[in-house]
Amino acid sequence: MRRTRVAIMGAGSIGCHLGGWLASSAEVTLIGRAPTIDAIEEQGLTVSDLKGHRRTVPPERLTLATEASAVVDADYVLMTTKSSGTSRATRQIAPYLDHDSVIISFQNGLRAASMIDEALGSAFPSRASRPLALSGMVPFNVVRVDETHWAQTVSGRLRVKDHPRIDPLIRAAHGAGLRIEIEPDMRAVLFGKLLLNLNNAVNALTGEPLAVQLRDRDCRTVLAACQDEALALARRLGVNPARMTPLPPALVPAVLRSPTPLFTSLSRASLKVTPQARSSMADDLSAGRPTEIDEMQGAIVTLGRTHGTATPVCSRVVDLVREAEEAGADHRRWTGAQLRAAVGL
Template identity: 75%
Template structure:
């Protein structure tokens, strides 16, 4: 449900081992109906899925009969999408959240309450995490552009889905502590706003030490929050989460050498937030730097750099196509570093 870049990419791989329905916007659905769907992973493996092997739909009623529903909408559309599919879910369906942010599974569960007042009869909601970016490289071709493996909440009822995913060619993992996983991903996702504000390709932005200094400051604030609320962020790179800001602040040759083994970035990679700003869509900033600011205020953990980044993204959203593209040095000065 919400078959944009991530949803379509997952669907393309899952289709080799499962009956897959893609529910998305009409232009995407029409193009795939005509030409099929092609997906490519970071290693260059490519699969083309004929349209007749997929169920393609624009209406939420297409979730009827689904064993698993992957919600891949943007975070700000999550509650509405959940309410749309709720009347068509089975009580034994499993709903998996694949959004950025910390609070999505609970938001889905709350949105299901209207259709399933009894928690005992409500579909099971589980968290998932997608560490990589996907870009649309042609009208019906979606390509993974950064490294990492998806992680799903370790639960007996997710096991059949994991087997199918691996059978379809998706390399996935499970973890019992998704709070730690999601917080670890949040630390990486704090770069989405930095990348979007610069408008640079991800590989270029990460070679800019000023950009990395802004990201490091955001991560420092998020790590301070994690300590306040008792979360030990999962390690998403070979380095512990607490060591990432120091790596980001290191000279570019040092950063590049240390990051090369763990962070693979295609030349076309950029953050989905950059795509949202270019398209005039709302961003997920409330669940990235915004959640650090909000939870920080609740728990007495200051986050001035994250707060300033939220302001700058809001200004960019309001400016539309004429938004400012910041250099790393300008952005660093704008957040007071």
């Protein structure tokens, strides 16, 4: 039987991690920036998970490319670019897609799959013949521990919108030891993931590893306030955010505000974080790159404005991240107490 063909558009940390695992049971094409692709071509690709499992894929087992045309003939395209690059990346790959192609967004934010579908509209005006765009969700962080090794640093399982056409991908993933859960209501899942992603900005502003930042009660209090605003908005929108941890989302802010020993005890079983874990937004600020703040606290602010829900803490966090972006790699690093005061708590 022909192996499933998977192209990964935007092969950075998440894309390389997914591609490295899938390569044992699928034909994988990685499309990314030249420095990353060149390094993998020389050294191969290594991925590892929280259980200590490690896999190295020789370069000859991968198709490596820097051009969007490499998606041609792929059964599935996994979109792993930054959210801000979604429309542009979709327009780049559109000429090389078939009407039966399936694109799955494994990106942050609430809107990525709809942005893909909208960007496909110019190349495929008829919805009946347009490639299928589905939402996916990556709950964990991945860090680049050396030039061609990407490691999972936070626990969690992938999720993707339930649809009959994703079955071959699910089988290939499970055959590679990569667990993907199918979900009928990805809107609830994406909102649940957004609640967790609100910590990305808090982590980025402190510059601390996640394990250190999460031991700071002031930092957790800022995150809890952001989540409170997001939960109020979810109620206004009629969305019941999916549970990303053993606790219902409505109870998480109270746990975040609890004394650190209690928080550590309550989260130990459900939240595994390696010492080197940092948010992708922290990496972006350190490298002087634009962040995804518009799809995180920024999304809460925008939706709150539209639906009449107050979001003062999220709004202030957006302002602080914007200031950090303008300052570049030498941006201010905030202590938890300073950050709590800066957002008015």
